[in-house]
Amino acid sequence: MRTRPLKVALLGCGVVGSEVARIMTTHADDLAARIGAPVELAGVAVRRPSKVRAGIDPALVTTDATALVKRGDIDVVVEVIGGIEPARALITTAFEHGASVVSANKALLAQDGAALHAAADEHDADLYYEAAVAGAIPLIRPLRESLAGDKVNRVLGIVNGTTNFILDKMDSTGAGYQEALDEATALGYAEADPTADVEGFDAAAKAAILAGIAFHTRVRLDDVYREGMIEVTAADFASAKAMGCTIKLLAICERAADGGSVTARVHPAMIPLTHPLASVRGAYNAVFVESDAAGQLMFYGPGAGGAPTASAVLGDLVAVCRNKLSGATGPGDSAYTQLPVSPMGEVVTRYHISLDVADKPGVLAQVATVFAEHGVSIDTVRQQGRLDGGGDASLVVVTHRASDASLTGTVEALRNLDTVRGVASIMRVEGE
Structure with missing residues (x-):
């Protein structure tokens, strides 16, 4: 075993960073045995140096992150501060000064992954980011x-534990x-401002990363269609149960049937109770992968939290340190296919539409005609019962597979019918 330690700079010492530091200290001997050399925490960049951080030598703490990553003796930089800047500049600077990088920064990777990979390649460095998607999984x-x-x-x-916890409780x-x-929020699963989670921004960043790796093409956050789950109601869950389904906020990345394009999207969807993702409870994450040779694979586990995320960071750290010792680098950016990302209108799936309609003869025929005119085939129709006070009824239509553009045109036309009081809910049906 090499006696000179590999030196690690840690950027950020919050929930995840403090766990990374703790594990590096308590498992130092095991990490050294697995890597082939000792690993030493050489510096910790923070915003509030006066805060007491158990187990971390105060002499290692600095507020000058730039100076830390510029040190010529740093072998690996672990970035867990999040956000776009200063993380992007710090990672680029680390590459320029000979360090490889382990990051958990999904937002930055979704926005600028290609540029960061290019910088890593230019300087013969590694960029690993297992912790950026689905925590410990x-x-x-x-x-x-x-x-x-x-x-x-x-x-x-399911790549966001907060939204899965909320939807599971509703169900x-x-x-x-x-x-x-x-x-x-009370249990600590949701932030004080939960917008990034419940509006789907967090899941969309992860979808961009997954689509890029899975399909060997460049997918940015702006390419991902996004809908949040704040409008999901108890009535939606009742309808889902009537169909033998539940509702999840899903990240879906697909290759077109002809192989010529890809799509990436995040939105709530009904999935059958028989699908493995339907049984994912609480704040857990799970990802279902379908491939030609391997078939169907499912990855399941805790998708957030200090210790689980730190586990993924440390796994990357071991891999990067091994590469350092061997003088090699691991897999870089694989975007050789350069497939276009199709717009949401070209996505084909099934739909569940709930309409408030006038309770009188001929309404169903009018509704069916609108669907037919837009090329959307109806699978089932049922009346949910009368609504209070107006002689209206609730009509639920479940379609066969159709393009999102066709469904959008159908809904716009339905809203123009005098007999349709309102479109109460539109939900995609996936996983069948």
Whole structure:
């Protein structure tokens, strides 16, 4: 074993960073044995140096992150501060000064992954980011390495624990959205401002990363269609249960049937209770991968939290340190296909539409005509019962597979019918 330690700079010492530091200290001997050399925490960049950080030598703490990553003796920089800047500049500077990088920064990778990979390649450095998607779940490396000889056609997953906790509570207890969100906040699953989670921004960044790796093409955050889950109601869950389904916020990345394009999207969807993702409860994550040779694979586990995320960071750290010792680098950016990302209008799936309609003869025929005129075939129709006070009824239509553009045109036309009082809900049906 080499006696000179590999030196690590840690950027950020919050929930994840403090766990990374703790594990590096308590498991130092095991990490050294696995890597082939000792690993030493050489500096910790923070914003508030006066804060007491258990187990970390105060002499290692600095507020000058730039000076830390410029040190010529740093072998690996671990970035867990998040956000776009200064993380982007710090990572680029690390590459320029000979360090490889381990990051958990999904937002930055979704926005500028191609540029960061190019910078890493230019300086013969590694960029690893297992912790950026689905916490402790090994997912990035299986897609980049284990399935490198296969053709991945679809990635379907629950990649945000906060939203899964909320939707699971709504499903299992009948709680409303706000009540479930309040519980998630009290338990620490939701941030004080949960917008990034409940509006789907967090999941969309992860979808961009997954699509890029799975399909060997460049997918940016702006390419991902996004809908949040704040409008999901108890009535939606009742309709889902009537169909033998539940509702999840899904990240879906697909290769077109002809192989000529890809799509990436995040939105709530009904999925059958028989699908493995339907049984993912609480704040857990799970990702379902479909490929030509391997078939169907599912990756499941805790998708957030200090210790689980630190586990993924340390796994990357071991891999990068081994590469340092051997003088090699691991897999870089694989975007050789350069497939276009199709707009949401070209996505084909099934739909569940709930309409408030006038309760009189001929309404169903009018509704069916609108669907037919837009090329959307109806699978089932049922009347949910009368609404209070106006002689109106609730009509639920479930379609066969149709393009999103066709469904959008159908809904616009339905809203123009005098007999349609309103479109109460539109929900995609996936996983069949």
